[in-house]
Amino acid sequence: MESSSTATARHTCLKLEIPSTDPLFVKGMWFDTHFHLSVTDGLRAWLCNATEEEVQERAAQWDQPVAEYIELAERYLGFQQPGTVYRFVDAGDDHKRLSWTFEREGTKLEWRWKFQPSYDSRKITAGILDFLMDANINLSMLIRRILQEEVVRKTQSFEKLKLEAEKCLEQSERFTNEKMEFESEIYAKFLGVLNSKKAKLRELRDQLSKQEIAGKASVDEEESTDKTESYHSGSNAEESEEEAEKNITSSSKDIPAGRDRVRKRATR
Numbered sequence: 001m002e003s004s005s006t007a008t009a010r011h012t013c014l015k016l017e018i019p020s021t022d023p024l025f026v027k028g029m030w031f032d033t034h035f036h037l038s039v040t041d042g043l044r045a046w047l048c049n050a051t052e053e054e055v056q057e058r059a060a061q062w063d064q065p066v067a068e069y070i071e072l073a074e075r076y077l078g079f080q081q082p083g084t085v086y087r088f089v090d091a092g093d094d095h096k097r098l099s100w101t102f103e104r105e106g107t108k109l110e111w112r113w114k115f116q117p118s119y120d121s122r123k124i125t126a127g128i129l130d131f132l133m134d135a136n137i138n139l140s141m142l143i144r145r146i147l148q149e150e151v152v153r154k155t156q157s158f159e160k161l162k163l164e165a166e167k168c169l170e171q172s173e174r175f176t177n178e179k180m181e182f183e184s185e186i187y188a189k190f191l192g193v194l195n196s197k198k199a200k201l202r203e204l205r206d207q208l209s210k211q212e213i214a215g216k217a218s219v220d221e222e223e224s225t226d227k228t229e230s231y232h233s234g235s236n237a238e239e240s241e242e243e244a245e246k247n248i249t250s251s252s253k254d255i256p257a258g259r260d261r262v263r264k265r266a267t268r
Contacts, residue, residue, distance in 0.1 A: 008031065008032070009029045009030060009031055010029070010030040010031075010074070011027070011028070011029055011030075011131065012027070012028045012030070012074065012077065012078035012079075013025060013026070013027045013028070013128065013131055013132055013135065014026045014027075014028075014077060014078060014079065014080060015080075016080060016086055016088075017080065018086050018087065018088060021088065022041050022042070023041075024039055024040070024041055024088060025039070025040050025041075025128050025132070026038075026039050026077055026098075027039075027127075027128045027131060028074065028077050028078060030070060030074045030078075031070075032066075032067065032070070033052045033055060033056075033066055033070075034049075034050055034051055034052045034054075034055050034070075035050050035055070035070060035073065035074070036048070036049050036050070037049075037050070037077065037098075037113070037115070038118070038124050038127070038128065039088070039096070039098065039115060040121065040124055040125045040128055042125060043121065043125075044117065044118075044121045045117075045118040045120075045121040045124035045125055045128075046095075046096050046115035046116060046117055046118060047115060047116055047117075047118050047124070048098070048113050048114065048115045048116070050113065055069060055070065058111075072102070073111070076100050076102060076111075077100070081100075081102070084100050084101055084102060085100065085101045086098075086099070086100045087099045087100075091114055091115075094116075094117045095114055095115060095116055095117065096114070096115045096117075097112055097113070097114050097115070098112070098113050098115060099111060099112040099113075
């Protein structure tokens with residue numbers, strides 16, 4: 001019975017800081033129906049063995065199930081709770097009383113347990129120190145294992161990221177090469193079209209130049225023809241004007257003679 005109970009026990013060890021008192025180490029062994037506590041200040045040690053009957057009586061006083069009572073005691077003696085007042089005072093005959101406060105339904109309450117002096121303080125203190133060292137070793141091993149697992153996980157993640165980065169780099173290089181090939185092909189096609197357009201433009205420009213030269217030559221020929229015709233027409237106009245003047249002159253000379261003849265006939 002006792003070995004099976006020990007196998008299911010939960011162990012805690014609290015470094016309890018109490019004002020105006022040296023630090024205390026409180027080690028607990030927690031079972032489903034009872035618990036054992038040992039306290040040392042480094043020189044002396046005290047023990048408290050809470051039997052099933054005592055735990056049932058205390059739990060009944062507080063209207064609590066036994067499991068709830070033990071769970072609450074383990075919470076306050078396994079870890080120092082902020083805002084809780086702890087005391088470890090004399091109770092007479094080298095006995096000590098450990099007490100702590102807590103709140104329940106808005107009411108501040110206090111639990112107390114009496115400790116008797118140990119007959120072998122050195123053994124109790126050494127047992128607490130051994131437990132702390134074992135716990136420290138186990139904690140260090142746990143931390144080391146966690147760190148190793150974290151390192152392995154980080155390494156695997158790094159390798160995965162490295163592989164992804166290499167794939168991305170390879171894909172980027174492939175895209176760059178394909179882009180350069182595509183641009184070269186497009187540029188070659190564009191250059192061919194551009195040269196064709198340039199040749200066409202040169203051909204059109206030559207045709208326009210030839211048309212301009214031919215048009216200019218025809219205009220010059222028409223202008224020279226118009227000047228020749230205007231020269232001949234001008235000479236004929238001058239000759240006709242001269243003939244008209246001569247006729248007028250001859251007419252004017254004939255008119256006075258006629259009048260004189262009329263006058264002479266009238267006088268007669």
